[in-house]
Amino acid sequence: MGTNIGPYVVVAGLVLAVVGVLAWTGGLSWFGRLPGDIRLIGENVRVYVPLTSMLVVSVVLSLAVTLLRR
Template sequence: MPDIQATGKYLIIIGILVVVAGGLVYFFGDKLHWLGRLPGDIRIERDNFRFFFPITTMLLLSGLLNLVIWLVRRFLS
């Protein structure tokens, strides 16, 4: 059975990170227009068809999320 206090601690940390991310998007959303338009993101637009696959953006966000998770586990565990 997992430790309920540790689970609560992780939920609080995740909640704080979501609030911080929401604040960044809310206050700096106009400055983040490049997100999703990085070199390597695939975008095809035709008359009645749009295809968008932000592979570079996903890799960047995945790397940042992994760094944050590693830092949280290193300093809080």
């Protein structure tokens, strides 16, 4: 590991803490309920496939990694 990894770990921790606070306070209540997320609810079973939500996560993480590599 390089000697410059420390600041990246701190930034990742801060981002994780912010996302945790948003989830805890309800700031992310819209996430998982986007158009394109599939929910099938029966009497004894629930099937949830968050297609659009995971696409959003993928795009955001790809942009973040691209920006960090520059």
